[in-house]
Amino acid sequence: xxxxxxxxxxxxxxxxxxxxxxxxxxxxxxxxxxxxxxxxxxxxxxxxxxxxxxxxxxxxxxxxxxxxxxxxxxxxxxxxxxxxxxxxxxxxxxxxxxxxxxxxxxxxxxxxxxxxxxxxx
Ligand SMILES: [Zn+2]
Numbered sequence: 001x002x003x004x005x006x007x008x009x010x011x012x013x014x015x016x017x018x019x020x021x022x023x024x025x026x027x028x029x030x031x032x033x034x035x036x037x038x039x040x041x042x043x044x045x046x047x048x049x050x051x052x053x054x055x056x057x058x059x060x061x062x063x064x065x066x067x068x069x070x071x072x073x074x075x076x077x078x079x080x081x082x083x084x085x086x087x088x089x090x091x092x093x094x095x096x097x098x099x100x101x102x103x104x105x106x107x108x109x110x111x112x113x114x115x116x117x118x119x120x121x
Contacts, residue, residue, distance in 0.1 A: 029062035
C-alpha cells in the first residue's frame with residue numbers, strides 16, 4: 001500500500017520542520033565546537049582534558065545531527081521527485097509506521113537491518 005497524498009503532505013510538513021530544526025541545531029552545534037577551541041585559554045577551572053572531552057562530545061553530536069540532516073534532505077528530494085515512501089535499496093514501499101517514527105528513513109526495515117550489519121563506512 002502506497003502513501004496517500006494526505007500522508008505525503010503530512011510527512012512533507014514534518015520533514016520541513018525537521019529540516020529547519022536540524023539546520024538550527026547544526027548552526028548552534030558549530031558555534032559550540034568553535035567556542036571550545038577559541039576559549040581554551042580562558043576555560044578557567046576546566047582542565048584542557050575536560051575541554052577536549054567536551055569538544056569531542058559536541059563534535060560527535062554535531063556529526064549525528066549533520067548526518068540526520070543529510071537524510072532529511074534526501075527524503076525531501078525524494079518527496080519532490082515523487083519517490084517518497086519507497087525504499088532506496090529494494091524499491092519496496094516503506095511501512096508508514098516506520099516513517100512516522102523516522103520520517104527521513106531512506107530504506108525499509110529489512111534493508112536498514114542489513115546495512116547495520118554491514119556498515120559502509
Ligand atoms: Zn528495502
